[in-house]
Amino acid sequence: MNHFDEMTGLLYLEQQLDASHAQEVRVHVAGCGECRNLLRALELEGVWLRQSLEADDESVPARLVQAPERGSTPWGWLSALGLSAGGAYTMWSGFVEPWRAQAAQSGFTQGNILTMLFFSGAFWKGWDAMRSLTEFLAVATLGVLVIWLLRRHLRRVTAVAVVMGAVLAALAFAPAGQAADVKHGNPSYTLAVGDVVKTDLIVSADTTMIDGDVDGDLIAFSRSVTVNGHIKGDVIAFSQELRVNGQVDGNVRAFVQVMQLNSTVARNVMAWVGDVSLDQTAKVGGTMTLFAGDAELNGAIAGDLLAFLGNIQINGSLGRNALIHAGHLSIGPKAEIQGQTKFEGRQQPEIAATAKLGSPIDVTIVKHRSDKSYSSPRFYWHEVLLWGASFIFGLAMLLVMPGFFFDAAGACKRTMPAIGFGALFLIALPILAVVICITIVGIGVGIAALMFWIVAIYAAQVIVGTWLGDRLLGAAVGMGSALGRMALGLLILRVIGVVPYLGVWFSSLVVCLGLGAIVLAIYRNMRPQLTQAAAI
């Protein structure tokens, strides 16, 4: 017999060889000093390893002396997290919400869905009666979410949580207690003529009528908001209708279905709105930014006009430039635009002969998506860019949540269940989000669910692409190989996706499969104990 190798020696020492093979080794060792030495060294190494591992050279931490009690409640934690949740809720409603409208200009295009959610009539009915319950449930839900997210780190970040909780609580309650007058309609709210609110005024009501004056901001959550008085701060409205007949010294920021401006707004107007009209007597001192369905602008705008909308009629004056993306632009006979006008749309604008324009309109006619030309290099360049974007998104996913990423990609193996769950998720989550918004938890959770839904739909292609790459090239290990497989898979998905007719169905299938895989991976990650139980 030749010298045996190290593997055989180890298996012999660990009694893992079958009897005949072990006997061969035994006989060989008896006559081979070299192999005997190797065997002895390996045996000593095993003993050395055991002794080294068994050596008790580290104390047991004191906090492990006490047995963990199931169901015991760390009240300090609950308090801290409760305060944090309250702070988070206030941060959301006080800071995030108002700025979300601005974020919409950066390309978020879910405006119609959100508008529908916020401003459907059913949502506002009974709002006032439900407000307290809704707020409470929203806070409670956020608290539960935070606890769940931190469940593995509770002890390590206790001090941080207490401090952060206190800070957020300070953020949450100080402004509410000192700097704003909060009013609840019953069901309507009216600030009478002659009455003055010296601070910010926050109103939630079915109908809000502001006939008096407000020295600070007016923030209104209401089905209908009418402002006849003088607002010295901003008007921020979340409503179905907004009519501004009184002077506003600050900005108007609206998230409404119908908006009418009939007075002077000293600063800027920004609106995410279905229909907007600027009366011929109205004046806007700054910039007007619109994200709207239809707009009729007959008043005066001192600054720029930035508009993304369906149809727009301009028959007023504009002090500076206009940048308009619209289906249709009509410039009436009384219009006067002093700066440059850029228009992007699907058809040529209608311009009255008597309209006064500072310079010729720069018109760009945008082709409809169905007009895409497969023979155009630009089309393929566009597809390459989309592929690159999805790859970068996948890379970010891989770096941020590698475990989940691979779990989801692996879940694609269960093709039929994944497609089924994906289709269910695709349909059910938006409905659930609407229900949450209207009846149960609150806007924040509903919107978050919708955001997650949108991100998950986009992520679906990345998950399926990675799985497809694995299927084609075979399973591999390491980040580099995962990225390579993802790139190949995404490329294939995109190529098939642009095939006429077939591509649409294929892409739908990919979305369902990817969404289902994500759902399965989430389910798996939320129930690690099931895996554990199965393994025992």
Place this chain on the structure above:
Amino acid sequence: MSAAELADVLAQVRAGDSDAWGELYRQYAPAIFRFCRRALPTREDAEDATTEIFMKVRQKLGTYDSSRPFTAWLYKVASNHCWDLLRRRRIRQDLETGDLETLPLEHPDPDQLEQLQLKHDSKHVRAGLAKMPDRARMALVLRYYSDMSYDEIADTLGVRRAFVGVLLLRARHQLREILAEGSGGMRSATAGGKP
């Protein structure tokens, strides 16, 4: 704690006796912490894992088959939990697996191997373990600390039984190289014997 006492304590824990639970915990928590300390890369991970393991133990005590040794079941729960934690850090695991598959194995020189063992005490070995890839470290701990069989190791790590020996041998090589690197001569310390 004798077998009869343990059985009694387990029965009381199942019946919801918190004192019995405390006793069981005090008896076994230090050992499980030591296991976790060897299986996981950091002390913080080990502390957290120990607590989580005992929470699981309490939840799953109903599934424990009293005809089997309790400590074996406990270590099985602990090893599964630790491996699950490590598995979730998938990127690292995958990279390690890649390293493992391509690692060239050279026969050790028995003399130099013995020298290496003489040079390094348990603290060095433990420090070396912390630098090892998760799966390799886990394999060594399961085999040489928990004294698990090849079948149990294969089951815990989710590999074929025939691969366990390869895993252990490669883990030993990795540990040797880490220790040899620490003492200034990787190849010369361990490799160079027979082809």
